[in-house]
Amino acid sequence: MPSSGDDLFTREDPIFENKELLEINHLPEEGRIVGRDDEISDLANAVNPAIFGQSPSNLLIYGKTGTGKSLCAKHISAQLVRVAKEEGVTAKFAYVDCAQDNTETQAVQTIADSLNDPEVTTIKIPDKGLSTSTYYKRLWKVLDSQYDVVLVILDEVDKLDDDDILMQLSRAGEAGKLTDCKIGVIGISNKIKYKDRMDERVKSSLCEREFVFPPYDANQLRDIMQARSDAFKNGVLEPSVIPRAAALAAREHGDARKAIDILRYAGEIAQSNGSKTVREEFVVQARERAETDRFRELIRGSTPHSRYVLQALAVLSLNRPDEDGFRTTKIFDVYEEICRQEGSDTLSLRRVRDLLKEHAFLDIIEQSRHSGGSAEGSYTEHQLLEDPDVVRKVLVETDEA
DNA sequence: CTTCCACTGGAAAGACAGGTAG
DNA sequence: CTACCTGTCTTTCCAGTGGAAG
Numbered sequence: 001m002p003s004s005g006d007d008l009f010t011r012e013d014p015i016f017e018n019k020e021l022l023e024i025n026h027l028p029e030e031g032r033i034v035g036r037d038d039e040i041s042d043l044a045n046a047v048n049p050a051i052f053g054q055s056p057s058n059l060l061i062y063g064k065t066g067t068g069k070s071l072c073a074k075h076i077s078a079q080l081v082r083v084a085k086e087e088g089v090t091a092k093f094a095y096v097d098c099a100q101d102n103t104e105t106q107a108v109q110t111i112a113d114s115l116n117d118p119e120v121t122t123i124k125i126p127d128k129g130l131s132t133s134t135y136y137k138r139l140w141k142v143l144d145s146q147y148d149v150v151l152v153i154l155d156e157v158d159k160l161d162d163d164d165i166l167m168q169l170s171r172a173g174e175a176g177k178l179t180d181c182k183i184g185v186i187g188i189s190n191k192i193k194y195k196d197r198m199d200e201r202v203k204s205s206l207c208e209r210e211f212v213f214p215p216y217d218a219n220q221l222r223d224i225m226q227a228r229s230d231a232f233k234n235g236v237l238e239p240s241v242i243p244r245a246a247a248l249a250a251r252e253h254g255d256a257r258k259a260i261d262i263l264r265y266a267g268e269i270a271q272s273n274g275s276k277t278v279r280e281e282f283v284v285q286a287r288e289r290a291e292t293d294r295f296r297e298l299i300r301g302s303t304p305h306s307r308y309v310l311q312a313l314a315v316l317s318l319n320r321p322d323e324d325g326f327r328t329t330k331i332f333d334v335y336e337e338i339c340r341q342e343g344s345d346t347l348s349l350r351r352v353r354d355l356l357k358e359h360a361f362l363d364i365i366e367q368s369r370h371s372g373g374s375a376e377g378s379y380t381e382h383q384l385l386e387d388p389d390v391v392r393k394v395l396v397e398t399d400e401a
Numbered sequence: 402c403t404t405c406c407a408c409t410g411g412a413a414a415g416a417c418a419g420g421t422a423g
Numbered sequence: 424c425t426a427c428c429t430g431t432c433t434t435t436c437c438a439g440t441g442g443a444a445g
Binding site for chain 3: 103105106128129130131132134303347348350351354369370371372373374375376377378
Binding site: 417420423 | 427431434437444
């Protein structure tokens with residue numbers, strides 16, 4: 001039935017000209033990074049010695065999500081590699097997302113693997129199965145045999161469950177593990193408190209320079225979106241769309257990633273509505289869709305029980321909208337009920353406590369400690385940070401899938 | 402200052418999965 | 424094949440914790 005299939009698809013995209021510009025991991029070229037000029041030149045200054053084959057400073061970058069931290073770090077690293085090459089210095093950078101590679105071993109593995117060129121070094125870096133120290137040994141070998149300078153970007157370092165890798169990297173030179181190669185570490189964190197948790201020894205070596213990236217304001221967000229507006233066909237964006245989206249995004253923490261998401265969704269909504277232009281009213285819908293999508297992404301890959309726990313809290317929040325916190329035991333009761341309905345075994349209370357803590361870590365819920373006072377014990381209360389309706393909707397829909 | 406209680410969270414341990422090295 | 428590696432998920436045990444009332 002090729003003829004009916006023909007009607008299903010639009011042959012020419014009426015809205016988007018170049019949609020990749022609105023994809024999340026799209027790395028804009030130099031001219032497109034907006035509003036971070038000072039930060040970029042500061043960063044450049046700090047890593048500059050690497051160009052002459054000397055040790056770059058270790059840096060720590062703070063800032064909320066979507067403030068351009070990773071973007072600038074990658075940008076500056078790529079530039080550095082380019083300039084160093086012109087000076088005859090072999091440099092490379094490795095990017096590690098610590099939210100994914102959250103153990104020491106995995107992080108070392110990722111670094112080694114992304115820097116290793118097996119053709120040159122004849123070293124194999126298997127995915128798993130080796131001891132941590134073996135991975136380190138191979139990494140040092142790779143570095144010494146291939147490079148003069150290496151930059152390691154550790155994104156979301158706070159997600160790392162161990163500081164050891166920071167220690168190892170920052171002291172590799174001193175400890176004689178490396179003879180030729182110099183390492184610079186760029187840590188990126190969105191939790192300002194992260195530094196307090198750090199080991200004293202790590203702190204002194206990692207935090208040679210610190211940078212704080214402020215959130216974007218509405219004007220900058222507008223410029224950012226403007227810079228990417230040629231993702232759309234000429235004349236498709238109505239003039240009020242970008243200012244409106246910028247205002248919405250600025251009010252909610254100035255997250256550029258969210259702003260661009262909103263813009264993309266607005267385009268998609270226009271597309272599915274068959275509208276020829278992207279109208280301002282689509283922006284509001286787009287924001288809702290961005291919210292549910294973000295949450296879906298957040299709980300993607302979580303275990304069924306992890307979701308039941310969240311569902312229990314959502315049910316409680318919907319039943320008692322006036323209460324703003326629920327005890328662990330209360331949530332556990334509802335959770336047991338949900339398990340019964342699903343025909344699933346219940347986990348222990350202890351385990352559920354840990355699951356709740358994991359959700360708190362991902363900023364899905366908020367926990368607060370209370371005491372009942374006289375012979376009433378102390379307890380923790382949990383509160384959803386997302387809209388309970390959104391939570392339940394997403395949970396129910398992933399349940400069916 | 403002590404007592405009381407409901408709950409907290411660290412620690413240890415086991416089962417299991419998925420891998421390397423020789 | 425065996426020895427060994429890390430990582431995940433879970434349970435069991437138990438020594439705290441906080442703060443109002445006594």
